[in-house]
Amino acid sequence: MSPSSHNPHNRQHDSSGEASPVALNIRHMPQSPQPNPAPATPTPHVPLTIERRLAALRRRLVREASMAIDMLEEAVEALARHDIDAARAVRRADDRVDLEEVAIEEECYEVMTLFHPFAKDFRVLAFILKVNSDIERVADHAASIAKVVTKVHNHYPPGVNPPPLPTAVVELGERVPIICHKLLRAVLDEDAEAARQIVVEDDIIDKLDRRVFDEVQEIMKQGDEHLSTGLLYARVGRELERIGDLMAGIAEDVVYLTTGEIIRHQGKRRLRAGQ
Numbered sequence: 001m002s003p004s005s006h007n008p009h010n011r012q013h014d015s016s017g018e019a020s021p022v023a024l025n026i027r028h029m030p031q032s033p034q035p036n037p038a039p040a041t042p043t044p045h046v047p048l049t050i051e052r053r054l055a056a057l058r059r060r061l062v063r064e065a066s067m068a069i070d071m072l073e074e075a076v077e078a079l080a081r082h083d084i085d086a087a088r089a090v091r092r093a094d095d096r097v098d099l100e101e102v103a104i105e106e107e108c109y110e111v112m113t114l115f116h117p118f119a120k121d122f123r124v125l126a127f128i129l130k131v132n133s134d135i136e137r138v139a140d141h142a143a144s145i146a147k148v149v150t151k152v153h154n155h156y157p158p159g160v161n162p163p164p165l166p167t168a169v170v171e172l173g174e175r176v177p178i179i180c181h182k183l184l185r186a187v188l189d190e191d192a193e194a195a196r197q198i199v200v201e202d203d204i205i206d207k208l209d210r211r212v213f214d215e216v217q218e219i220m221k222q223g224d225e226h227l228s229t230g231l232l233y234a235r236v237g238r239e240l241e242r243i244g245d246l247m248a249g250i251a252e253d254v255v256y257l258t259t260g261e262i263i264r265h266q267g268k269r270r271l272r273a274g275q
Contacts, residue, residue, distance in 0.1 A: 050115040054124050057107060061128055062188065064100045065135050067093065069180045071142035072243065076173040078149045079236065080165065087149035090142055097139035104132045127257045131187075134246045138180070141239040148232045155228055162229050163222065166215035168208045169233055172240040175205065179247050186254050195254035198247060199263065205244035212237030 048056075071090050078086035108129050111117070117125050152162050165173075179198060186194040212234055220230035255263050 050111065050117060050121055053107075053111050053115070054117075054121060054128075057104065057111070057128050058124070060100075060104055060107075061132060061135070062184065064097060064104065064132070065138075065180075065184055065187075067097055067100070068135050068139040068142065069177060069184065071097070071139050072145075072180065073177050075142045075145040075149070076177065079145060079152075080170075080173070082149065082153055082162070084150060084153050087146040090146035094139050094143040097136055101132055101136040105129065108132070123257055123260070127253050130253060131250050134250055138243055138246055141243050144239050145236055148236050152229055152232055163219050163226055166212055166219065166233055166237070168211035168215055169237050169240070172205065172208050172212070172237060172244075175208070176240045176243050176247075179205075179244060183247050183251055183254075186251065190254070190258045192255045192258045195251040195258075196263070198251035199255075202244055202248035205241055209237050209241035 071093050074086055074093075075090045077083070078090065108125055112125060115121070156162055179201060182194065183198055185191070186198065216230045216234045216237075219233065220227050252263050255261055
């Protein structure tokens with residue numbers, strides 16, 4: 001037998017020179033069928049409960065409030081340093097708060113439509129809707145303070161410094177952001193007692209606002225060139241006082257949210273009388 005007959009790689013031929021049927025059958029033998037992979041099981045969509053939707057809304061509200069408080073602090077700092085670039089950054093940030101305010105409101109209406117909340121859930125939703133609007137107004141007041149920075153800067157020629165801020169405006173600029181942070185903590189903790197204290201502290205803000213008027217008069221007496229600056233400083237005092245009022249209003253809402261008690265008007269006067 002020749003060596004080639006034992007070589008498995010040699011093709012087998014018949015007398016006609018064509019490949020033998022045996023070789024063809026081996027080469028064209030069908031492959032074993034492979035099992036098809038099992039189809040992936042789709043993950044069922046589980047709708048969020050109202051509790052989870054409200055919790056997400058509250059977290060979003062806190063983030064919006066943090067943005068507005070940051071704007072306020074940066075506006076007050078820009079006023080103290082006459083920093084035009086910082087003031088412009090505050091005004092640009094106001095647009096982001098406006099967009100967030102609309103988005104939160106739309107989501108509140110969606111939750112109201114889908115779940116028809118009642119009892120505590122309804123109070124939470126009403127709280128978010130109202131506070132959302134108040135936070136947007138805080139951002140607006142911060143942007144107004146930033147505008148004052150630009151106007152005071154443009155009023156004086158290069159190298160001429162404006163008169164210093166009234167001490168009452170400086171104190172308002174320190175106290176009001178602190179109140180904002182206290183309120184944010186009261187909201188997170190649902191702390192009714194801390195919220196009641198913020199309502200009482202609003203009287204201090206009102207007294208400082210009245211002091212601003214007297215100090216601004218002294219600035220305006222220094223010369224006609226300081227008349228418009230004095231009015232702008234008075235405007236800053238009023239913007240800060242209004243933010244204080246908004247904080248007191250939100251604090252009242254925190255008390256209602258946690259206790260169901262409405263402390264506006266007579267209830268607020270009782271709080272102050274107890275101090």
